[in-house]
Amino acid sequence: MDKLRRVLAGQEENEEQGLTAQVFDASTLSYSTRVKWFVICFAAGILLSILGSALLFLPNGMKLFAVFYTLGNISALASTCFLMGPVKQLKRMFEKTRLIATIVMLLCLVLTLCAVFWWHKKGLAIIFCVLQFLAMTWYSISYIPFARDAVMKCFTTCVS
Numbered sequence: 001m002d003k004l005r006r007v008l009a010g011q012e013e014n015e016e017q018g019l020t021a022q023v024f025d026a027s028t029l030s031y032s033t034r035v036k037w038f039v040i041c042f043a044a045g046i047l048l049s050i051l052g053s054a055l056l057f058l059p060n061g062m063k064l065f066a067v068f069y070t071l072g073n074i075s076a077l078a079s080t081c082f083l084m085g086p087v088k089q090l091k092r093m094f095e096k097t098r099l100i101a102t103i104v105m106l107l108c109l110v111l112t113l114c115a116v117f118w119w120h121k122k123g124l125a126i127i128f129c130v131l132q133f134l135a136m137t138w139y140s141i142s143y144i145p146f147a148r149d150a151v152m153k154c155f156t157t158c159v160s
Helices: 002-008 019-024 031-055 061-084 086-093 099-117 122-141 147-159
Strands: none
Touching: 031 061, 061 086, 061 099, 061 122, 099 122, 122 147
8 A cells, every 4th residue: 555655646666776677576666667668568569560560561561561560469468567577477378278378379479470581471471460369369368357258158159
């Protein structure tokens, strides 16, 4: 409760430490600083993804699309490190309930870039970007209680 009072009163602590040191120990970041950097990082991720989608229609835009879209997803994923800290974030990412979504998401991030730069397969890169989106969505809703069950029930109702 004292920490909340200090934040609301504008008395943030630990401002003399460097940002990098504070990021690795998220408990030293003030609540308002964590929220600010979360918003900045998440907004940058969305902006990069939108920019990548816009660049898709340029000549040689597939490479730019893949890079910007992947960087946008990484930025959006990294933004949550500011809220809970990088170590806790990694632990929660690899919990049993999120393990498959995390592995598919990280694998698709890498495979998207491989498809564009090494294999030169544009169609495959698009497929991996769609899989990135689906895996990121499935991973994100895992943090909402009963959201996965609701999505699965909705999907099975629509299919049958």
